[in-house]
Amino acid sequence: MTSEITLFVNPTAGRGRGARAVRPAASALRAAGFSVRTVLGEDAADALARARGAVEEGTGALIAVGGDGMVNLALQAVVGTGTPLGLIAAGTGNDFARALGVPLRDPAAAGRMIADALKCGRVRDIDLGRVGDRWxxxxxxxxxxxxxxxxxxxxxxxxxxxxxxxxxxxxxxxxxxxxxxxxxxxxxxxxxxxxxxxxxxxxxxxxxxxxxxxxxxxxxxxxxxxxxxxxxxxxxxxxxxxxxxxxxxxxxxxxxxxxxxxxxxxxxxxxxxxxxxxxxxxxxxxxxxxxxxxxx
Known part of the structure; x- marks a missing residue:
């Protein structure tokens, strides 16, 4: 797995918590030896295109920074590619984070957890729901x-x-x-x-x-x-x-x-x-x- 990973960020998630979560999450990942790039978009379509580009370029993992809406967008980029999806939960609902058992609204802890999991190979396959071409x-x-x-x-x-x-x-x-x-x-x-x-x-x-x-x-x-x-x-x-x-x-x-x-x-x-x-x-x-x- 490449040591470069991508933070896929919704800066408006949780009334700005998404933007504030980027620095502590990225710092934790870099401290663990990962190279971190950040992907934003002008709108949902542009953000998804950029995320898909990062996946196609071989990023080691796509890490959604935000809430369930950001997770949903990230899913559309990684399904079928084998690229692991991680989550820095910084939204309002954070229901996917609850289901996975990842830290809530603690980006540094979430970053450390993701870094450790990637190094130790704690990556698992889960099911998704599908409606037409939407996951x-x-x-x-x-x-x-x-x-x-x-x-x-x-x-x-x-x-x-x-x-x-x-x-x-x-x-x-x-x-x-x-x-x-x-x-x-x-x-x-x-x-x-x-x-x-x-x-x-x-x-x-x-x-x-x-x-x-x-x-x-x-x-x-x-x-x-x-x-x-x-x-x-x-x-x-x-x-x-x-x-x-x-x-x-x-x-x-x-x-x-x-x-x-x-x-x-x-x-x-x-x-x-x-x-x-x-x-x-x-x-x-x-x-x-x-x-x-x-x-x-």
Missing amino acids: FANVLASGFDSRVNDRGNRMRLPVGRFKYDLAMVAELTALRPIPYRITLDDGAVREVEATLVAVGNGPSYGGGMRVCPDADLTDGLLDVTVVGACGRARLLQIFPTVYRGTHVDRPEVSVFRASRVELAAEGVTGYADGEPLGPLPLTVRSVRGAVRVVGP
């Missing part, structure tokens, strides 16, 4: 949660997480069950009225919400969590339990596992790793061992 690491969200994202993305003010808190309140006011058609591996069609359907390669989204708590990054399967039709009061009761993953014990919640999932519903957008994929219907596949990651 994701954590969870594909659809329904109430994706409508909150839709509304928040349309709002100019306020900024930050408070915008999405307001969007959630507005969507609670408009809450209605959504008719879904869900098709799993066996081909049987399940027609359900649901509040949301989440398809998990990993267990969490939204900064630690364990919506698919038993999802395994290495089992070749997707966990499908269906929260059935419920009113506002009941949804507000269920919501806090998602952080512990105990919502799956509620009678309104069903969990399925499959390697291929088709979701269809009118007027619903799918989001994966917090990034919009487009309107349903969407077909999600689990791809075993799709990417190599640097881990503790």
Whole structure:
């Protein structure tokens, strides 16, 4: 493995934590004997092109500096190349970092962990979800949660997480069950009225919400969590339990596992790793061992 590695940076992640994370992470890597280059972009498309260029030039590892959105972009550059993906978690949610067990918001510690892992060969293959030509690491969200994202993305003010808190309140006011058609591996069609359907390669989204708590990054399967039709009061009761993953014990919640999932519903957008994929219907596949990651 070449001693040159690439930091793939989102300077705006975590309200500027991404930019501040670069120096301590790079210092830790250089202290371990690695040569470090930094890749930024004018926008997502330019950043992805630059990351792909670094991979094609033979970088020893692509290290995403930011949150889950940056990880998602980095995945598109490294899948199928054999180039390991590392993570300096400096975003708001950091759900992929939680799934991997890497340090959160401690770039120097994360840099030291990555350097040690690369020297010792602690690189492993994990599964990814795939929708068309897009890859994701954590969870594909659809329904109430994706409508909150839709509304928040349309709002100019306020900024930050408070915008999405307001969007959630507005969507609670408009809450209605959504008719879904869900098709799993066996081909049987399940027609359900649901509040949301989440398809998990990993267990969490939204900064630690364990919506698919038993999802395994290495089992070749997707966990499908269906929260059935419920009113506002009941949804507000269920919501806090998602952080512990105990919502799956509620009678309104069903969990399925499959390697291929088709979701269809009118007027619903799918989001994966917090990034919009487009309107349903969407077909999600689990791809075993799709990417190599640097881990503790």
